[in-house]
Amino acid sequence: MKKKTGHAPDTLLMITIIILTIFGLVMLSSASSDLGKMQFNDSYYYIKHQITFGLSIGIIGFLFGYFIYYQRLKKIIFPALLVSIFFLALVFTKFGSLVNNTNRWLKFGFLSFQPAELMKLTYITYLSAWLSNVKIKRESNFQEGFIPFLIISGIIAVLLLLQPATSIVAIILLSGLIMYFISGTKLKYLLFIFLIVIIVFGAFILVTPYRLSRITSFLHQNNNVQAQNFQLNQALIAIGSGGVWGVGYGGSATKASYLPAPIDDSIFAIIGEELGFIGASIVIILFAFLVFRLFYLAFKTGDRFGKLYLIGFGSVVGIQAFVNMASISGIIPLTGVPLPFISYGGTSLAVFLTMSGIALNITKYI
Numbered sequence: 018m019k020k021k022t023g024h025a026p027d028t029l030l031m032i033t034i035i036i037l038t039i040f041g042l043v044m045l046s047s048a049s050s051d052l053g054k055m056q057f058n059d060s061y062y063y064i065k066h067q068i069t070f071g072l073s074i075g076i077i078g079f080l081f082g083y084f085i086y087y088q089r090l091k092k093i094i095f096p097a098l099l100v101s102i103f104f105l106a107l108v109f110t111k112f113g114s115l116v117n118n119t120n121r122w123l124k125f126g127f128l129s130f131q132p133a134e135l136m137k138l139t140y141i142t143y144l145s146a147w148l149s150n151v152k153i154k155r156e157s158n159f160q161e162g163f164i165p166f167l168i169i170s171g172i173i174a175v176l177l178l179l180q181p182a183t184s185i186v187a188i189i190l191l192s193g194l195i196m197y198f199i200s201g202t203k204l205k206y207l208l209f210i211f212l213i214v215i216i217v218f219g220a221f222i223l224v225t226p227y228r229l230s231r232i233t234s235f236l237h238q239n240n241n242v243q244a245q246n247f248q249l250n251q252a253l254i255a256i257g258s259g260g261v262w263g264v265g266y267g268g269s270a271t272k273a274s275y276l277p278a279p280i281d282d283s284i285f286a287i288i289g290e291e292l293g294f295i296g297a298s299i300v301i302i303l304f305a306f307l308v309f310r311l312f313y314l315a316f317k318t319g320d321r322f323g324k325l326y327l328i329g330f331g332s333v334v335g336i337q338a339f340v341n342m343a344s345i346s347g348i349i350p351l352t353g354v355p356l357p358f359i360s361y362g363g364t365s366l367a368v369f370l371t372m373s374g375i376a377l378n379i380t381k382y383i
């Protein structure tokens with residue numbers, strides 16, 4: 018494959034990604050200080066871990082995605098997807114690590130990671146390559162254009178639901194549907210997939226008590242301050258305590274012991290408490306601009322693979338950021354989804370930085 022001559026990447030996109038990454042490290046340092054002190058007698062334990070296993074590996078992935086000619090990813094992405102699926106299945110073996118009653122981690126010695134996060138990268142990239150293949154007659158051939166998508170997505174969804182990682186399934190599949198729609202597929206296929214997703218999700222919610230309890234507790238938020246509602250109530254207290262300008266960086270009173278998961282899915286509440294409405298609004302604007310920029314650049318490029326990848330990446334970031342911030346603000350039920358680039362999690366940060374590198378690579382050829 019002949020490599021085209023590239024130019025400088027999109028400056029605004031790069032600046033936004035850098036700002037979110039640095040801001041995430043700064044906020045994590047504050048949100049994790051008390052927790053690190055209590056658990057490990059080291060206020061900087063979590064930020065050091067994030068830099069070592071998240072940022073460092075993420076920079077390597079970013080550089081790989083940025084410098085390799087992105088069209089070459091088509092040749093390796095299917096094997097990479099199969100490896101990701103294998104890792105998803107491996108969490109149910111002796112290599113899997115049970116954390117908070119979920120099988121989401123693989124552990125090899127001192128190294129552990131979440132295969133579900135890796136799936137975001139491989140699934141979006143594979144789908145971009147597959148949907149951009151002009152030899153596949155998706156519009157006219159049901160077997161070529163719909164069945165493969167349904168089979169791959171179904172296998173991934175089942176493995177994720179069994180972990181369980183319901184929210185990640187929703188993020189990945191919804192992003193895939195957006196890409197499938199943009200690629201020019203028939204509307205009846207999308208409606209059929211949507212119907213299947215609704216039925217499957219409804220069934221899983223009904224047969225798993227903890228999922229159902231999240232829905233019912235969300236519908237009765239004011240009934241109690243215990244169990245399922247405790248995290249949400251504490252998050253709302255933290256956000257409300259911040260007011261317009263916040264209590265100041267490092268001044269959160271809830272991160273010490275009151276707010277569950279202050280470094281994970283609750284970190285937006287810490288942002289609202291310490292930086293106030295203004296700071297939280299800036300974070301929302303940054304994510305909105307990042308998604309808008311990715312979609313704008315997607316429709317600007319003439320390459321189908323690049324276009325679909327940017328759409329997919331923008332969808333994953335946008336949906337996940339919305340779900341995190343909306344759930345911790347009481348708009349939708351709690352999900353446990355981390356905030357992209359900001360929440361603690363080395364695998365998540367490394368994957369998003371790698372995907373960012375590929376996205377910036379694509380912008381060099383627009």
